[in-house]
Amino acid sequence: MTDTPDTAKDSGLGIFERYLTVWIALAIVFGIAIGVTVPGLVQTIAAAEVASINLVVAVLIWAMIYPMMIGVDLTTIPGVARQPRGLIITLIVNWLIKPFTMALLAVLFFDYVFAPWIAPADAAQYTAGLILLGAAPCTAMVFVWSQLTRGDATYTLVQVSVNDLIMVFAFAPIVAFLLGVTDITVPWQTLVTATVLYVVLPLVAGLLTRRLLGSAQAIEAFTAKVKPWSVIGLIATVVILFGLQGELILANPFVIVLIAVPILLQSYGIFAVAYGAAYAFRVPHRIAAPCAMIGTSNFFELAVAVAISLFGLNSGAALATVVGVLVEVPVMLSLVAFANRTRAKFAG
Numbered sequence: 043m044t045d046t047p048d049t050a051k052d053s054g055l056g057i058f059e060r061y062l063t064v065w066i067a068l069a070i071v072f073g074i075a076i077g078v079t080v081p082g083l084v085q086t087i088a089a090a091e092v093a094s095i096n097l098v099v100a101v102l103i104w105a106m107i108y109p110m111m112i113g114v115d116l117t118t119i120p121g122v123a124r125q126p127r128g129l130i131i132t133l134i135v136n137w138l139i140k141p142f143t144m145a146l147l148a149v150l151f152f153d154y155v156f157a158p159w160i161a162p163a164d165a166a167q168y169t170a171g172l173i174l175l176g177a178a179p180c181t182a183m184v185f186v187w188s189q190l191t192r193g194d195a196t197y198t199l200v201q202v203s204v205n206d207l208i209m210v211f212a213f214a215p216i217v218a219f220l221l222g223v224t225d226i227t228v229p230w231q232t233l234v235t236a237t238v239l240y241v242v243l244p245l246v247a248g249l250l251t252r253r254l255l256g257s258a259q260a261i262e263a264f265t266a267k268v269k270p271w272s273v274i275g276l277i278a279t280v281v282i283l284f285g286l287q288g289e290l291i292l293a294n295p296f297v298i299v300l301i302a303v304p305i306l307l308q309s310y311g312i313f314a315v316a317y318g319a320a321y322a323f324r325v326p327h328r329i330a331a332p333c334a335m336i337g338t339s340n341f342f343e344l345a346v347a348v349a350i351s352l353f354g355l356n357s358g359a360a361l362a363t364v365v366g367v368l369v370e371v372p373v374m375l376s377l378v379a380f381a382n383r384t385r386a387k388f389a390g
Contacts (some may be wrong), residue, residue, distance in 0.1 A: 309370075
């Protein structure tokens, strides 16, 4: 989906943002082609990891987030307390609804609907992977989706920060409960490293940039210059992600489609719940859009890392979390377009 000309014009989107869906589609094809034809390059990129986080992808995600962080004005943070509804909706959806609906959909499809085509042992693995995805709300990419929907940068930062704090305490117990185990091991190094890379460092860089630039006019002019690099970073990230999984996609197309079905239903369903609640409670669009995006998107680095540590690199659980990565970008782009088209229906 792409913005209509009026929407694109009104939102100040450049050529990269206006035709983002086209660039992403080309990036997916290009990434798969690289993964199949130049596996050595892909293996080199895959080897650049620390705490299960790919450093190349981390740099690109950092580039995506940095322009958003320039817009963060810490002096406006107290205003979040005067508009708590967006944060409350985010927390309810992320921690009281999303993990459990994902588990329900996974069991429904893999234990019943898809049972004739999937062995019970494999079905249990796919269910476990989907549970891990459902319990890990987005940390990094939501800043990109927020920017594309003209979200409130400061409010988005607060939402992500509160979610990260809750994740430290709630992720393991929720996953352990849903998986029926008590000895789940969360890779804390991955969680901490990702938070530092995707939130702390870009925020510090953004605040320093604001301080150096000084005036609002200078900040706005500089942001306009670096904003295209955010989209370029997104496109490059998609190329790499699909390059890393190119052979897997071509080798298991049917299984990947089956895994994608509950993920798609979960994604659009969670967005509808969060976005609808924000509309019902008259949350301004600049808060409502990121509020819905955080719950819809996933912290895939954490989900993949936990799946590998619990079930192994070649497990069905790891495959399910990887499919979550493949599905996320196209889904989120469609929701960004929908959010932009419905902006006028919100209070502000």
